[in-house]
């Protein structure tokens with residue numbers, strides 16, 4: 368009860384609203400353990416169908432001898448651990464066969480990676496080589512990434528939809544540059560695409576954009592079912608281009624509950640609901656349904672962006688092509704920070720995160736609003752109104768500080784004349800102004816409950 372309101376939580380990409388039918392479906396399956404595949408074979412079938420649909424969505428090659436493989440996970444984090452392990456094991460096997468050392472694996476990413484990559488690196492002992500960001504460029508630079516690649520690089524991880532700004536990294540350029548480098552060196556460094564948020568955006572909004580299995584070096588892709596896959600928290604997916612990209616020794620065959628079941632996950636038991644709900648969403652919405660929802664999100668992001676731009680106080684960092692979100696920073700010279708704005712918006716119920724960028728752009732502090740399916744146009748407009756109120760308050764505060772300073776100067780100057788009345792009046796006036804302003808705010812708030 369003392370938590371924030373999930374639908375006003377604009378910090379998160381994770382789904383906070385599903386149709387009532389979905390809620391019922393989830394409750395109906397809440398007592399099924401996903402891992403009991405023999406007991407719940409239909410659930411296993413639904414997960415396989417989901418993998419199939421996602422592999423198609425990501426343009427996995429489908430020749431006679433080609434089969435993509437994939438698995439449902441708890442989220443993109445688990446998916447990334449699995450994909451990372453597969454790369455590490457493949458690299459080790461190859462190096463071992465060549466009689467080369469296998470003690471120093473590394474992975475190349477941008478400094479903008481989500482924390483789960485750092486987790487993967489630390490938990491599974493792989494060095495993370497990060498391409499630094501720079502002012503005005505907040506994603507991994509493909510040229511610099513390829514420069515960092517060496518014989519110990521297990522893969523380069525590109526992000527489709529940077530967590531910080533929603534921007535898509537240039538996977539095609541990365542693929543081209545890396546192909547060249549592989550040719551020169553004789554290595555075969557592959558690419559993983561972390562499409563946690565962008566994986567359910569790009570296929571619908573930018574079908575021509577080549578970021579997926581159309582690029583030969585892309586060997587695996589993860590996506591969060593619980594982000595723009597439109598399911599509540601607890602489901603993600605990872606798909607490999609082919610069986611060869613997933614070393615057989617990582618797959619466990621469990622048979623104590625019945626027939627042979629291959630599994631490749633980090634944990635054993637988990638709920639079935641999210642998988643069933645994912646299948647429901649795919650069938651219920653279809654390609655057109657997802658496309659409509661994503662277009663709507665984009666349109667609301669545009670409305671919000673324009674409203675924020677109109678205040679004249681912010682620079683917009685997010686791009687028009689990308690994940691539907693608005694990331695914005697304060698123009699220079701203000702008397703307040705994005706952190707204070709975030710804090711003040713909390714009073715209206717809005718949860719808008721503020722953070723600084725990773726190296727070497729730490730001096731840039733941003734606010735970020737993620738647009739989800741349940742963030743309507745009217746909420747976007749309301750947020751702009753509330754943001755304007757917060758800015759106006761800060762401006763009043765700033766001018767009060769200035770008035771006090773001015774008043775002190777006047778007092779000092781008027782010391783000899785003994786003319787103190789002017790000074791007193793201006794203080795009272797200012798106080799009245801502030802009181803009136805606050806009263807207006809409070810009155811207005813009574814009549815304008817959000818949601």
Ligand SMILES: *Cc1c(COP(=O)(O)O)cnc(C)c1O
Nearest residue numbers: 442443444481530563564591603
């Ligand atoms: C959200 C996110 C993750 C982590 O995904 P979960 O599904 O929350 O585990 C990883 N990478 C990126 C780019 C993300 O946006």
